[in-house]
Amino acid sequence: MIRLGNVLVSPGEGGVYGERTLDGYRVWDPYRSKLAALYTLGGGIELTPDMRALYLGAANGTTVSHVADYVETVYAVEFAPRPMQDLLEVARRRRNIVPIMADANRPEEYAPFMEAVDLLYQDVAQPNQVEIAERNLVFLKPGGHLILMLKTRSVDVRRDPAEVLAEARTGLEKRLDIADVRWLDPYHHDHAAIVCSRRE
Amino acid sequence: MLQRYWFGDVDEEGCRAAGTDPAALAERAAALRTGMDSFVPIKWEIARDCGVVRTREEYVDLLRSVCIALARKKIVQSYQGRDVELLQMVRMLDELDNVINLLQERAAEWYQVTNPSFSRKYRSLPAKKMLGIIRKGARGGLSDVADEIDRLAGTRSRLMREVSARADEVMPNTSALIGGLVAARLLSKAGGLETLARMPGSTIQVLGSERALFSHLRGGTPPPKHGIIFQHRRVHNAPKDVRGRVARVLAAKLAIAARLDYYRGEAVPEFLKDAQARIDDAGVEA
Numbered sequence: 001m002i003r004l005g006n007v008l009v010s011p012g013e014g015g016v017y018g019e020r021t022l023d024g025y026r027v028w029d030p031y032r033s034k035l036a037a038l039y040t041l042g043g044g045i046e047l048t049p050d051m052r053a054l055y056l057g058a059a060n061g062t063t064v065s066h067v068a069d070y071v072e073t074v075y076a077v078e079f080a081p082r083p084m085q086d087l088l089e090v091a092r093r094r095r096n097i098v099p100i101m102a103d104a105n106r107p108e109e110y111a112p113f114m115e116a117v118d119l120l121y122q123d124v125a126q127p128n129q130v131e132i133a134e135r136n137l138v139f140l141k142p143g144g145h146l147i148l149m150l151k152t153r154s155v156d157v158r159r160d161p162a163e164v165l166a167e168a169r170t171g172l173e174k175r176l177d178i179a180d181v182r183w184l185d186p187y188h189h190d191h192a193a194i195v196c197s198r199r200e
Numbered sequence: 201m202l203q204r205y206w207f208g209d210v211d212e213e214g215c216r217a218a219g220t221d222p223a224a225l226a227e228r229a230a231a232l233r234t235g236m237d238s239f240v241p242i243k244w245e246i247a248r249d250c251g252v253v254r255t256r257e258e259y260v261d262l263l264r265s266v267c268i269a270l271a272r273k274k275i276v277q278s279y280q281g282r283d284v285e286l287l288q289m290v291r292m293l294d295e296l297d298n299v300i301n302l303l304q305e306r307a308a309e310w311y312q313v314t315n316p317s318f319s320r321k322y323r324s325l326p327a328k329k330m331l332g333i334i335r336k337g338a339r340g341g342l343s344d345v346a347d348e349i350d351r352l353a354g355t356r357s358r359l360m361r362e363v364s365a366r367a368d369e370v371m372p373n374t375s376a377l378i379g380g381l382v383a384a385r386l387l388s389k390a391g392g393l394e395t396l397a398r399m400p401g402s403t404i405q406v407l408g409s410e411r412a413l414f415s416h417l418r419g420g421t422p423p424p425k426h427g428i429i430f431q432h433r434r435v436h437n438a439p440k441d442v443r444g445r446v447a448r449v450l451a452a453k454l455a456i457a458a459r460l461d462y463y464r465g466e467a468v469p470e471f472l473k474d475a476q477a478r479i480d481d482a483g484v485e486a
Contacts, residue, residue: 073260081278084271091268098264101271111234112206113267116241139241158417 001039001046001070008039012069016090017062026069030187033063034123034149037187038195043180045119045145045195047071054117054139056104056132057124059083061090061097067121068094075117077110079103104132107139116141123149127156130171137175140198146176148194149184161190172196204232205242206266207252215250222265230270282370283393289363290384296356301327303349307334310342328353372467373457377450377475378432385428386454397462404458405429405451429454438483449482 002009002025009025020027030037038044047053047070058064058076060083068074076091077100078084084101091097102109104124120140122133133148140146150168152161165181172178176196184191203210206229208217218228244259253259278284304327311334312318318337320330331353335346364380371393374383389407390396396404406413408427416423426447430436438446453475460468 081275084275088268088271091264095264096260098260098267099271100267101274108234108236108239111236111239112204112229112232113263114241115244135236138236138239157414 001044008036010066010069012065013093016065016093017060026066028066033066034184034188034191034193035063035067035121035147037184038147038149038182038193040187041182041184043182043193043195045147047119051118052115053119053121054114054136056120056122056136058087058099059123061087061099063123064097065090065094068097071119072096073098075100075110075114077102077104104136107135111138114139116144118144120144120146121149122146123151125151125154127154129155130168133172134175137198142198142200144198145179146172146194146196146198148172148196150192150194152190152192161192165192165194168192168194175199201238201240203238203240204234205247206232206263207247208250210246210250215246217250217252220252220262222262222269225262225266226269226273229266230273281393282366283387286363286366286370286384287388287392289359289366290381290388293356293359293363294385294388296352296359300349300352300356303345303352304331307331307342307345307349310345311338314338314342371458371461372465373460373472374454376467376472377454377457377479378429382428382431385431386458389428393458393462397458399455399458401448401452401455404454405447426451434479434483439485442483442485446479446482450479453479 004022008028010028014021014026028036030040051071052073053071054075055064056077058078064076073096075098078087087099091099100110117139152164155164178196180195182193208215247253247259363384367380367384368375371383387396406424406427409424412424415421425444426435435447
């Protein structure tokens with residue numbers, strides 16, 4: 001990852017969402033992007049130019065645009081029409097983003113477009129986040145990585161976030177090796193990042 | 201095993217390309233049904249060997265065009281429902297209310313300092329009337345602002361009638377039970393007619409009182425009896441000890457009405473007659 005001083009940045013055409021630029025690089029704000037928070041906190045998987053990524057919960061394409069600056073191809077899945085309009089505009093300017101309007105719960109909807117990816121990144125506000133990740137593992141290469149941004153409040157607002165995280169870990173451990181788990185405080189509250197790798 | 205990909209069908213014997221026209225490919229891809237058990241991720245080289253593209257770059261380019269075309273189509277479809285615009289209309293209406301109230305309060309404060317003898321105490325002064333006084337009494341900037349507020353208020357009432365009429369059309373059963381405006385507010389809170397139609401009555405009953413509901417769920421406080429539906433006269437005019445019952449019965453009937461609206465889309469007189477009678481019964485003190 002590229003850092004200027006201790007500021008996380010990404011290379012690429014700026015002006016996607018009014019982000020600041022620094023020496024021609026785009027500043028990647030940890031308060032806005034959970035993935036940026038994870039890297040700022042010292043975790044995450046190094047993004048490399050030969051990587052292909054599947055991004056679930058692409059929303060307005062803010063974080064997607066930064067990921068696209070680093071990797072070869074991003075498959076960006078989003079199913080709400082409003083943010084999809086913005087995502088299409090981002091994809092129009094970045095030729096390595098493939099925007100897919102589909103429900104991450106139903107991978108069969110977008111399977112005909114998918115190749116195997118090195119990175120599966122998931123940031124969806126759904127109660128069954130672990131289940132969604134499991135369903136999408138079919139697209140992940142053996143040895144590839146899953147970064148799951150667990151929104152504990154979306155799973156169940158009434159339960160203790162730590163408890164929700166523990167349950168998610170048990171669920172993921174069945175098919176994946178967990179490499180790193182951390183909370184995203186102080187940037188995002190009640191959000192945990194779980195980094196796993198798929199067994200060979 | 202046959203694999204149906206966006207660029208063509210692939211099996212042991214080889215590959216049948218589906219052409220290179222993005223629009224045609226998008227149409228074909230929209231109809232594809234994939235079983236996940238036998239699914240194998242695409243190797244882009246197959247598309248090259250198939251003659252669809254020559255390079256990796258071309259592959260991603262073509263795939264992008266197909267996906268963008270598909271997404272555009274889906275966006276258009278999702279905005280086609282009649283409820284989508286109603287949703288925006290009612291949200292704008294509620295926002296206008298907020299803005300008008302804020303401006304009016306501010307204008308009154310301003311008027312009060314320019315006119316020391318003016319007070320709102322001991323007189324019932326509806327906003328409309330107060331605005332009239334300000335428009336007459338004030339000069340310069342303040343009177344311009346007051347004119348503007350008056351114009352906004354006019355816009356608001358026209359929009360309100362429009363919302364009401366559109367709600368009668370989009371959700372005839374729900375509107376018949378609770379009035380177009382409140383029906384539209386329920387719709388806005390739920391996020392769409394389909395979502396509203398899938399909600400249980402108990403959820404509809406407390407839509408709009410999320411704060412009280414969650415403070416109740418977290419422990420301690422009493423549960424809310426009603427949310428948005430309180431705005432309907434049958435709820436807020438009901439005697440206090442039966443108000444909860446009226447809200448519950450009304451919400452239960454609204455849940456059915458929303459489903460009728462979503463799945464049938466027309467008023468169902470028999471249902472409405474029964475429902476009205478049942479709701480009226482609930483309001484009679486035991």
